[in-house]
Amino acid sequence: MMLRGLGVACCWIVLLAYGGGAVAQSQIVGAPPEASNMRLVGHNDLQARSAYQPTIHHQGERWIAYIGHHGGTDDIPAPVNPQTGKAEPNGTSIVDVTDPAQPKYLRHIPGQEGKYEAGGAQMVRICDGKALPKGDRNAVYMLRTFGGEAHEIWNVADPQNPVLITRIGGLKDTHKNWWECETGIAFLVSGAPDWRTRRMTQVYDLSDPAHPIKIRDFGLPGQEPGATGAVPTELHGPISTGVEGNRVYFGYGTNKGGFLQIVDRDKLLKGPKEPTPDNLSSPEISRLAMSAFNGAHTTFPMKGMPIAEFAKDKDGKTRDILMIVDEAILNECNEPRQMVWFADVTVENRPMMISSYTVPEASGAFCERGGRFGAHSSNESMAPIYYKKMAFIAFFNAGVRALDIRDPYHPREVGYFIPSITEKTDKRCVTIDGKDRCKTAIQTNNVETDERGYIYIVDRANTGLHILELTGDARKAAGLE
Amino acid sequence: MRRRLLIALAVAACTLTGVAAYVGARPAAAGWQEIAWPFPRDGWPAGRAFRCDVGLCGETVELYVRPKVGFCNCDSGVADDDEVDRVADIDLISARFVADRPGSVVQLADMSGRMRNYSLHMPDGSRHAALGLAVSRRCDLVVAAARGGSGARLQQLALDFLGKEDVRRWMTAALDGRWH
DSSP: OHHHHHHHHHHHHHHHHHHHHHHHTSOOTTOOOEEESEEEEEEEOGGGOOEEEEEEEEETTEEEEEEEEEOBOSSOSSOEETTTTEEOOOOEEEEEOSSTTSOEEEEEEOOBSOBGGGSEEOOEEEEETTTSTTSOTTOEEEEEEETTTEEEEEEOSSTTSOEEEEEEOOOSOBOOOEEOTTTOEEEEEEOOTTSSSSOEEEEEEOSSTTSOEEEEEEOOTTSSTTOOSOOOOOEEEEEEOHHHHOEEEEEEOSSSSOEEEEEEHHHHHHSOOSOOHHHHHTTEEEEEEOOTTOOOSEEEEEEEEEOGGGTTOSSOSEEEEEEEEOOOOSBTTOSSOOOEEEEEOSSTTSOEEEEEEOOOGGGTTHHHHSSBEEEEEEOOOOOTTTTTTEEEEEEETTOEEEEEOSSTTSOEEEEEEEOOOOTTOOEEEEEETTEEEEEEOOOEEEEEEOTTOOEEEEETTSOOEEEEEEOHHHHHHTTOO | OHHHHHHHHHHHHHHHHHHHHHHHHOOOOTTEEEEOOOSOOOSSOOOEEEEEOHHHHSSOEEEEEEEEEOOSOTTTOSOSHHHHHHHSSHHHHOSOEEESSOOEEEEETTEEEEEEEEEEEOTTSOEEEEEEEEEEETTEEEEEEEESSOHHHHHHHHHHHHTSHHHHHHHHHHHTTOOO
């Protein structure tokens, strides 16, 4: 007993000796944001709803942000929408960000009832009707998930008065879709009820959003209905390079056992559709297996990047690069570090990891701050302003990180922004000796950019939307001055 | 110098108390012997492995159990047999397995989930009976896989072992972060 008492006392000494600095780094309400070469331009609290994916769309003369939400919290399952006075399950926020210093909340479209991952409408993509081959030229279409049970398409041409067009339902899960506006082909991350995995791909022709046409189901051999044996890691999300690039990059796994799958888009769309192991394998070009410690949340392609160091080489001056972002899941570093990886996929059947990036934990005592610390997602806009030059990574309690990726063999952080917490920021807990121990910290979940160069980050812990811009050396690195 | 000494003392004491806590949590079950975790490192930390005496089990039976902290289905838990196929670690024994029949609901250490019997196809061509089991507490899982014997007998042996008070206490401790 005495030994145990001594042990406990000594543990406290260690904690005080090593942890004093960490405790001082905890976020407190009222403290200023932490920033380097990034500046806050505007903010909206998004009705204190937990936010997932933002998509920014240039819509006529306006810039509109569409933001998907997770389900509600234990404390507030359905926050009250001040515009309607009603409690509404988290869904999609529509915000006018034409003036980024004064974002105007336009509309909340409720999502599926449910808490955290179980409800809401986490994902959102936008296509103009005039871009889609068979769309209404006056329409602007929003593809969103409806919890885990459906995908929906809304006409948001009047973003204050969205109209539901289509619903693809009967699913057991959904996640991060990709929609090609030029063709209408959509790679919907779904949970078809008879598949053995929670998430796989349903390829649809949504060129006429009012009349969806299913092309095929797709996944990894072993996930299909009727298969036996080990079930491969579930899908997180794909990104397509369209007709011209003819590739779809699928990311599997979240924080474990992930891999990148490179797929021939044409074969995927036109190949035999019956989900047999052979038919599922035939469009695949290659896979890049990651460590069992990491998953592939985002697989962002950057083809034909000139590499300055290789400029005088007779071959291989440009490289096809893929940025792979893991997702941290557990609070307070209770898992292997989830980070950012760069793969050279120039030789497609021999993809190779070439570099990585993480936020140095000690730079902010992030393992002690509370909530998740690690990567989650990158911006997915391919607008020229940042494409192949800068990448922005949502890093949960380390905010957003700006990376100079012009040399993807040596990515370099050039800026960051960690928003302040507010009274609305939700707590994050870990179990210690059977009891919850909770802390409050920012949880930057996703990031997106627009063609003007603004950077939009949203918070999983209910702190809202922060609109940022680059300053100083980061702005120079991006070629903005 | 004094600070270093204090830290060294504290680290030693923490280690000692940690070891004491671990030893105290080890399950002791007649007929079952703890063995080294036999699988290579994967995405989850290693768990605990046990071998049953032939005297008790009739033939060699092994059982592997570990917590999996960070499970996405926080609300629905282990809701269907596909989930058992995915998470129960049967694939650690062999990637080739076939379920014998639909699984059933199981309750362990105040956690609920499902279990399912399988036939394993081993690389050497042999076949074995196996059991996969997964129970959840909020966003965390405890999973177990067992092999050997026959299906019904294996299920009973595994449930008897996993249902012992000290094993159940260990499961709870493992999910609370008081193990490893």
